[in-house]
Structures are given as C-alpha cells and as structure tokens.
Amino acid sequence: MKIGTLDVWPPVVLAPMAGITNIGFRTLCREQGGGLFVSEMITSRALVERVPLTFHMIRFGEHETPRSIQLYGVDPVIIGRAARMIHEEDLADHIDLNFGCPVPKVTRRGGGSALPYKRNLLRAILREAVANAGPLPVTMKMRKGIDEDHLTYLDAGRIAAEEGVAAVALHARTARQHYGGTADWDAIARLKEAVPEIPVLGNGDIWSADDALRMVERTGCDGVVVGRGCLGRPWLFRDLALAFDGSAERVRPDLGEVGDMMLRHAELLCEVIGSERYGLADFRKHIGWYLKGFEIGSDARRAFTAVTTLTELRDRLAELDRGQPWPEGVADGPRGKSGERAKVALPHGWLDDPCDMTVPGADAEDATSGG
Known part of the structure; x- marks a missing residue:
C-alpha cells in the first residue's frame, strides 16, 4: 500500500x-x-x-x-x-x-x-x-x-x-x-x-x-x-x-509467553516515563486485556494491579502457570471501550447549516491539554 x-x-x-x-x-x-x-x-x-x-x-x-x-x-x-x-x-x-x-x-x-x-x-x-x-x-x-x-x-x-x-x-x-x-x-x-x-x-x-x-x-x-x-x-x-x-x-501464546510480553511492555513504559512507579501505574490498565480468558484467579489479578516495581512484577509473573495454553475463543473478541450513546453532544444549532464556515471557538482546542 x-x-x-x-x-x-x-x-x-x-x-x-x-x-x-x-x-x-x-x-x-x-x-x-x-x-x-x-x-x-x-x-x-x-x-x-x-x-x-x-x-x-x-x-x-x-x-x-x-x-x-x-x-x-x-x-x-x-x-x-x-x-x-x-x-x-x-x-x-x-x-x-x-x-x-x-x-x-x-x-x-x-x-x-x-x-x-x-x-x-x-x-x-x-x-x-x-x-x-x-x-x-x-x-x-x-x-x-x-x-x-x-x-x-x-x-x-x-x-x-x-x-x-x-x-x-x-x-x-x-x-x-x-x-x-x-x-x-x-x-x-x-x-x-x-x-x-x-x-x-x-x-x-x-x-x-x-x-x-x-x-x-x-x-x-x-x-x-x-x-x-x-x-x-x-x-x-x-x-x-x-x-x-x-x-x-x-500466534497462539501460552500464559508464559503472554507474561514475557507483559514484562517487556512494562519495561518499555518505565523507560519512556522514567519511573518504575509511574510506569507500572500506567501499565495497570493493560493487565486485564493481557490476561483475558486465562484462568488466573481474582486474588492474583488484584496482586498484579498493586505492583510498584519491576521486581514485584517479575515475581507475580513467575507465580503463573506458564504452560497454560491459549484460551481459544474466550480470549478473542472486544476489549476496551464499548457501548453506544443516547445522543451526540453538539454545539447549539450545529445541524442547522452544513455549509456554515464558522470556525468553532478557541475552547474547541484546549492548548493546555497536550492533545
């Protein structure tokens, strides 16, 4: 392409x-x-x-x-x-x-x-x-x-x-x-x-x-x-x-291979952010996505979300059943955001004229948001 x-x-x-x-x-x-x-x-x-x-x-x-x-x-x-x-x-x-x-x-x-x-x-x-x-x-x-x-x-x-x-x-x-x-x-x-x-x-x-x-x-x-x-x-x-x-x-990784990928991801985030504590805090949102479909147990899942150092993460990953196979079917399908909206929030009168050239106000781009 x-x-x-x-x-x-x-x-x-x-x-x-x-x-x-x-x-x-x-x-x-x-x-x-x-x-x-x-x-x-x-x-x-x-x-x-x-x-x-x-x-x-x-x-x-x-x-x-x-x-x-x-x-x-x-x-x-x-x-x-x-x-x-x-x-x-x-x-x-x-x-x-x-x-x-x-x-x-x-x-x-x-x-x-x-x-x-x-x-x-x-x-x-x-x-x-x-x-x-x-x-x-x-x-x-x-x-x-x-x-x-x-x-x-x-x-x-x-x-x-x-x-x-x-x-x-x-x-x-x-x-x-x-x-x-x-x-x-x-x-x-x-x-x-x-x-x-x-x-x-x-x-x-x-x-x-x-x-x-x-x-x-x-x-x-x-x-x-x-x-x-x-x-x-x-x-x-x-x-x-x-x-x-x-x-x-x-690719159909077993739980050990998924764990290795999780560690690699966490290491990269810690490197990018410049802090193990904040890098692992950022990594927490990914944990449920990685482990979807595997038989882990609620206590183990909670333990992953509490780690604050890469050493702790390695220890938690070492406790997993590394040979557990890829959970076909269960692991596939939607992850992340879902759901519909009852309606779309729009500026007042936005649908009145599709040819209107009026530029939305400066607050439509928050310059302090970084994006």
Whole structure:
C-alpha cells in the first residue's frame, strides 16, 4: 500500500489511542510486525503554541520510521500552521487528521466526528493542511457521521480526494454508536467505490488477522486500521504480517509467553516515563486485556494491579502457570471501550447549516491539554 511517498507493508495502521500509543506501546507493536504506527492525538493549537506536554507526546524512538503524528483541530489557519511546523521542523514523516473522535468533550465543541458535517469547513482544513505539509503525506480518519440521519463519510471522502489527501480511513460506526454495536463494513465498500483514486482503510471490529482479511475481501479496501484489537494483543501485528503475506500461521501464546510480553511492555513504559512507579501505574490498565480468558484467579489479578516495581512484577509473573495454553475463543473478541450513546453532544444549532464556515471557538482546542 502506498500512502503518498510512503510504502506501507503490511497494509496495517495502528490507530492512535489516547493514553495507549506512546513510544513504549508503538515499540512493542513494531517488534511484532510492520505497518504504520501513529502517535497519540495532539491538538494543532497546543503544537503551534509549543506546549511542553504536546512535544513530550510526539517523541519518537531513535529508530522509529516512518514517524506519524495525528493532529486534531477545528481552525484551518491553525491546522495549516501546525502542518508547516511539522514539515519545516522535521517533527514527523506523516500527518493524520482526526475527524473520528466521538467523545462528548470533543463533539460538543464541534470537533472530531462532528466536524465533517460542516462540509466547507472540512474542505478548508484539509486544503490548509495539504498546502502546508510540503512533501509529507496527509491522511484523515473519520466515522460514518454523527448518526444514521446525518451521515457524512461519502461527502468527506470525496472532499478529501479533491483536496489532495493521500488516504482516508473509515471507522465504520457513527459518533452515536461510539464503540458499541457492529461496525458497518458495507460502508467501507461504499467509500472505496466513491473514491477509487486514493487508498481507503477500514477500521472497526478487527479482533484478529483473519478479520482483517475478511474486511479487505468484503469491502475492497486497501488496508486496515487496528485499534482496540491490539489491546493486550500486540502480537496481532505479527499475525497481520503473516496473513497479508499469505501464511496461515497464527500466534497462539501460552500464559508464559503472554507474561514475557507483559514484562517487556512494562519495561518499555518505565523507560519512556522514567519511573518504575509511574510506569507500572500506567501499565495497570493493560493487565486485564493481557490476561483475558486465562484462568488466573481474582486474588492474583488484584496482586498484579498493586505492583510498584519491576521486581514485584517479575515475581507475580513467575507465580503463573506458564504452560497454560491459549484460551481459544474466550480470549478473542472486544476489549476496551464499548457501548453506544443516547445522543451526540453538539454545539447549539450545529445541524442547522452544513455549509456554515464558522470556525468553532478557541475552547474547541484546549492548548493546555497536550492533545
């Protein structure tokens, strides 16, 4: 798969996930297989105002290439300035624009998955990003729309192609669906038919490499974006590399191998954060994902969440039944966020005029948030 000047093989992208896709997790996934690995989302305003936390979030490993940044923004001028910074200061090799975030604090201010409803504003943002990014490819990630009555993905895809965006990724759910229900893979097929001139990547309900192959076969998409499917399963990227190379081999680690992966992940987080205590505190959210399906016991699970040093973690891992086999079936399926929303939080009057060019207020991008 070719995205602008980048050759991406296997055609797999790690979705940016807040609090997850830092250097440590990206390194862990890269060790398993190839693809494009995107940083946590940062706001364009925080970048141009040089907020220290933002620059901390977009650090890359010494050998990490290509370097991918995901930008969130609502103002074409600020997005353009951010894209120019990334290009001129060599901050990354690829810019992905976020129009898919469904969380209320973003959509109620007109950002994320709410913004593509404003077609002209979307066009202006994409135009500024592409014009200022120089040779760097600009891509965008989006959802189907706000809800089933306000679908935007086909218009947004056509606008992106017209404005020189190098590829588009579709999470095949609406903002109202959040992470609940079933992803509408047929929408990915319709988007590919609408914009055959650029790569289309599919996202949603890819829990295994075979899911990815089924998505590509069913929709004709050029590649896949993996988010929740790799939580506690970084070896999914090894499976994806094998699958796209035509191999039927799949990774089925026993509990000992999973434990080794957990330790490697924790070590990377401690190194990135610079503290065992805080690195292991950050690692706690991953423990349940790694151990899903294995017979561990509630006391042992609680003990893992209480460790404060790598030595303690090694001791707890040594107590596991390392030979316990991979729990087929039970270990697969959804992890991470789930559930639908009753409605999508939007600015007052947001749905009145899809052609309105009014830029949401400055509070739509919290410059002090770091992203």
